[in-house]
Amino acid sequence: MPSPVSRRQTSVPCPLSAVLRTAWALAAALALAGAAPAAGPVAPVAHDIAVRIDPATRALSAEDRIALAPGPARVVTLDDRYRDAALVVDGKPAPAPARERGLLVWRLPASERARVIEARWSGTLDPLDVKLDHRQALTAAAPVAGDAGTFLPAAARWYPNVEGELASFRVALDLPHGQKGVAPGRLVEERETAEGYRARFEFAAPVDGIDLMAGPYAVAERVVKGVGGKPIRLRTYFHAEVATLAAGYLDAVARYLSLYEGWIGDYPFSEFSVVTSPTPTGFGMPTLTYLGIDVVRLPFIRDTSLGHEVLHSWWGNGVYPDYAGGNWSEGLTTFMADYAYREREGAEAAREMRLAWLRDLAAVPPGQDRPLGEFRSRTHGTSQIVGYNKAAMMFHALRDAIGAQAFDEGLRRFWHGHRFRVASWRDLERSFSEAAGRDLAPFFAQWLGRSGLPAVRLAEASAAPAGSGFRVAVTLEQASPPWSVRVPLAIRTEKDEETRVVELDRARATFAFETAGRPVSVALDPGLAVPRRLGADEAPPILRQAMVDATTATVLLATSGPSLDAARALAAKLQDHALRPVAANAPLPASPVLAIGVETDVDAWLARHRLPPRPAALSGRGTAQVWTAARAGAGPVAVVSARDAEALAALLRPLPHYGRQSFLVFDGAKAIERGVWPSRPQTVVFR
Numbered sequence: 001m002p003s004p005v006s007r008r009q010t011s012v013p014c015p016l017s018a019v020l021r022t023a024w025a026l027a028a029a030l031a032l033a034g035a036a037p038a039a040g041p042v043a044p045v046a047h048d049i050a051v052r053i054d055p056a057t058r059a060l061s062a063e064d065r066i067a068l069a070p071g072p073a074r075v076v077t078l079d080d081r082y083r084d085a086a087l088v089v090d091g092k093p094a095p096a097p098a099r100e101r102g103l104l105v106w107r108l109p110a111s112e113r114a115r116v117i118e119a120r121w122s123g124t125l126d127p128l129d130v131k132l133d134h135r136q137a138l139t140a141a142a143p144v145a146g147d148a149g150t151f152l153p154a155a156a157r158w159y160p161n162v163e164g165e166l167a168s169f170r171v172a173l174d175l176p177h178g179q180k181g182v183a184p185g186r187l188v189e190e191r192e193t194a195e196g197y198r199a200r201f202e203f204a205a206p207v208d209g210i211d212l213m214a215g216p217y218a219v220a221e222r223v224v225k226g227v228g229g230k231p232i233r234l235r236t237y238f239h240a241e242v243a244t245l246a247a248g249y250l251d252a253v254a255r256y257l258s259l260y261e262g263w264i265g266d267y268p269f270s271e272f273s274v275v276t277s278p279t280p281t282g283f284g285m286p287t288l289t290y291l292g293i294d295v296v297r298l299p300f301i302r303d304t305s306l307g308h309e310v311l312h313s314w315w316g317n318g319v320y321p322d323y324a325g326g327n328w329s330e331g332l333t334t335f336m337a338d339y340a341y342r343e344r345e346g347a348e349a350a351r352e353m354r355l356a357w358l359r360d361l362a363a364v365p366p367g368q369d370r371p372l373g374e375f376r377s378r379t380h381g382t383s384q385i386v387g388y389n390k391a392a393m394m395f396h397a398l399r400d401a402i403g404a405q406a407f408d409e410g411l412r413r414f415w416h417g418h419r420f421r422v423a424s425w426r427d428l429e430r431s432f433s434e435a436a437g438r439d440l441a442p443f444f445a446q447w448l449g450r451s452g453l454p455a456v457r458l459a460e461a462s463a464a465p466a467g468s469g470f471r472v473a474v475t476l477e478q479a480s481p482p483w484s485v486r487v488p489l490a491i492r493t494e495k496d497e498e499t500r501v502v503e504l505d506r507a508r509a510t511f512a513f514e515t516a517g518r519p520v521s522v523a524l525d526p527g528l529a530v531p532r533r534l535g536a537d538e539a540p541p542i543l544r545q546a547m548v549d550a551t552t553a554t555v556l557l558a559t560s561g562p563s564l565d566a567a568r569a570l571a572a573k574l575q576d577h578a579l580r581p582v583a584a585n586a587p588l589p590a591s592p593v594l595a596i597g598v599e600t601d602v603d604a605w606l607a608r609h610r611l612p613p614r615p616a617a618l619s620g621r622g623t624a625q626v627w628t629a630a631r632a633g634a635g636p637v638a639v640v641s642a643r644d645a646e647a648l649a650a651l652l653r654p655l656p657h658y659g660r661q662s663f664l665v666f667d668g669a670k671a672i673e674r675g676v677w678p679s680r681p682q683t684v685v686f687r
Contacts, residue, residue: 041420043206044069045167049159052174053125053181053214058145061122064160068108068115075163076106078121079143079156085121087160103157119160125150130278133573133653147216148239148278150181151290154209166206166320166422173199173212181214182237184286186270203286205268205420208320211285213275215239220246224254227261233271242276242296249274252302256310263336263408265415268318272310284312308337314415322424326373326448331391332428336411339392354396354528355679356660357389361531362539363659365549366452373425373448382548382576393531394447400529401443401486402436410435446483447531454483455533456504456524461684463519472519474502474684475510482507490526493517499527524682540677541628541636544659546594547574549635553582553589557597557605562645567596570640570648573656584608592635598648602641611637618665622672623647626655627663 051062068074078085080099087094087106094117097104108115128146143156152158173181175197185203192198203210217237226232234253236246253274257267273288280292282305289309295301315336316329342349361369368382372394375387399407410432418427429444459477463470472491484505491498495517502511525532546552554571558564571579571594582589584605595605606613611629618625624642631637640655642648650669658664658674665673 041206043166043168044071045162045165047159047167047169047171047210049169049210050172050174051159051212053145053150054176055145055147055150055179055214056176058125058127059122060125060143060145060158062120062159064117064119066117066119066160066162068111068117068162070112070114072110074108074165076108076117076160077157077163078104078119078160079123079158080104081125082121082123084123085119085160088118090115106160117160121160125152128278132279133656145214146278150179150212150214151277151279151281152212154211158212159210161209166208167210168206169203169210171201171210171212173197173201173214175214178216179214180217180219180237181212182235182273182275182288183210183212184288186287187233187235205286207286207317207420211283211290213237213277213290215276215278217276218243218246220250222250222254224257226257227266230266231270232257232267235271235273237273237275238296239276239278239293242293245296248302249296249306252306253310256307259307260311260314260336264314264411267313268419269313272313274306282309284309284317286313286317304338304341307341308333311337318420319415319418320420320422322422322427323376325424325426326371327376327387328372328391328425328428330375330377330387331372331389332395334388335392335395339396351527354393357393358528358532358534359539359542359660359676359679360385360389360544361393361453362534363542363545363548365551366533368548368550369452371447371449371451385544385548390453390531396529397486397531398432398440398443402432402438402440406436407432442484450483453531453533454478454485455535456485456487456530457535458522458524458682458684459508461522461686463686466514469514469516470519472513472515472522473510474513474522475508476502476504476524477508478504480507485530485532488525488527488529489513490523491515492520492522494520519686521683521685523684526681526683534679535682536630537680538682540662540679541630541638542660542662542676543574543626543628543638543664545628545636546592546638547656547659548576549592550577551589551591552577552580552635553591553593554579555582555584555593555595555597555605557584557595557601563598563648566642566645566648566652567640570596570651570655573652588634588637590634593637594640595637596640596648597642598644599641602639606639614639614641615663618663622665622667624651624666625664626651626658626661626666628677 046067048065049062053060080102085104094106097106125145126142128144128149130148141153141155143152143158171183175181177194177196180197181199183201185201187199188202189200218240220236222234223231224234234250236249238246253272261267269287271287275288275290276293276296277290278293280294281290282295283290311333315333321327321329339353342353364382364385370386372391375383413435414428414431425444425448429440433440455478457477459475461474463472474489476487482505487502487504489500489502491500491513493515500513552575556564556567558567588609603614615627618627624647626640629637651666654669654671658671661674662677663675664671
């Protein structure tokens with residue numbers, strides 16, 4: 001699941017706790033208290049926030065005392081919903097703020113001495129909307145409140161944010177009785193009485209934003225030992241309907257911490273919490289992850305997505321990406337979490353994940369596949385495919401090139417050299433180059449600076465007797481300008497199969513090998529170890545091709561009534577871009593086509609355009625069938641066929657999550673069968 005680690009470029013007054021006068025003093029005090037290692041970098045900004053929230057009325061009131069280190073001119077921003085906001089700088093009221101793009105903006109001049117900013121603000125939060133779907137919940141940035149949950153993301157500018165600066169902080173949170181809250185950092189105080197709930201959190205290390213969550217939580221806790229015996233407090237803040245799952249989640253978090261401490265280095269915080277949300281979120285923040293109630297219920301989450309979010313404690317929340325030059329953290333986390341778990345299952349499970357990634361990449365039109373250096377965060381399906389899957393495949397290729405030992409040493413060097421600092425792809429390159437003992441700049445340059453993928457073709461191959469054995473010659477081709485890639489070739493003989501890895505850095509090259517046994521066949525990268533654009537037979541069509549391609553033509557096979565409404569709503573859910581409608585009787589374009597309708601209309605449309613009929617294995621099953629079909633010289637066709645309007649409407653929530661499938665059968669909203677058409681490697685069989 002994605003993590004919201006991003007640079008935030010994007011009632012009754014509460015009593016403030018004791019305030020330290022400078023950022024250095026605050027950071028030192030928090031470090032001594034155990035919030036983070038004292039040896040780390042010091043933030044130029046330190047917040048001391050006291051906030052009261054009433055979820056029932058959505059009212060927020062707060063105060064902040066900000067210690068600001070000497071430095072250049074600064075910009076302070078706050079959401080302009082807080083109409084009574086005021087700043088006092090070193091005891092003098094600041095001028096009234098400007099209003100720009102929904103923000104209150106104060107511009108502070110440069111100063112050679114430390115300053116203290118006192119802020120006060122109050123206002124009304126947006127109502128919690130529990131009907132948001134997964135995509136809407138991930139992209140929402142407004143502060144929301146309700147009895148079922150409160151979420152103040154840092155990107156919502158719910159507190160005075162000093163733009164472009166990392167900050168340490170203290171947060172004191174007051175809530176009505178029956179509510180509990182959590183923020184990143186070390187929990188230093190927690191009290192619950194008949195009057196209400198109060199908690200204080202401290203975060204000494206520099207961080208790029210402060211998130212806050214609250215809800216009617218039941219709290220479970222466990223303390224485990226980290227590296228060197230350091231105590232780490234684990235907590236779950238769960239809604240009542242999932243509270244019985246707490247023990248299993250605490251067990252899983254403990255396992256992940258042990259795994260990554262041994263792999264990378266010591267866990268950088270004093271605690272980790274799993275917090276549930278009434279909306280379908282999946283966020284990772286320093287010291288916690290925020291997961292939707294329905295997400296937590298899924299039986300596989302503890303073995304997959306939870307570990308991804310724990311790993312973000314190192315990548316993203318322990319070392320911060322330099323977003324101006326590209327976000328490396330999601331790809332590295334995907335490789336070391338999602339993919340690492342599949343590798344532990346076995347070679348075939350790992351290959352299946354690589355195949356899924358490469359199928360996704362094959363679904364992205366060449367013009368939309370951006371360089372890794374341009375990925376910032378997940379905003380739609382294509383950006384996720386590039387920033388997560390393509391980057392993870394690049395790390396897989398890097399490990400193959402330098403070896404697992406050097407790769408792991410590079411990770412540890414990177415971690416120890418950049419914790420709680422902003423780091424770039426260039427910093428990663430240096431760490432891996434030092435570990436490998438060779439310059440990896442050319443490797444990184446092509447993946448960060450070039451769009452698309454290499455499309456390697458097995459152009460020809462021959463085998464002939466040679467001395468006491470045989471000689472195999474294999475010619476590979478790729479488009480110019482060529483990529484530099486390591487390509488495995490699997491040569492099967494009458495005796496066995498062996499893999500030879502060749503370095504391809506030209507548009508066309510021939511490689512020769514000797515074998516003892518008579519050659520039977522040669523296959524190009526059958527293990528799918530190379531980040532590349534798969535050929536047509538290697539990547540049979542999947543639903544995602546019609547979902548992410550901005551040129552996809554949409555055919556709504558209904559003219560009016562509930563069927564048309566359901567088809568139009570489903571088409572909008574399935575695509576990340578504006579619809580390009582095409583009439584049912586119009587000639588089909590060369591671009592991918594998405595057709596949606598009820599069974600009789602679908603069958604008539606397929607016959608009219610001489611397309612393959614409904615697959616026999618799907619016919620008559622369930623309430624809806626979905627399938628893809630390849631077209632010679634044109635984009636694939638994706639078909640969604642339902643029994644009636646109600647069956648179409650039932651697909652609105654589930655179907656967008658099945659983009660990696662070639663076919664599905666639904667019974668209402670439940671997928672009762674799914675699969676992918678077979679993949680065939682590029683192979684030459686010797687006669």
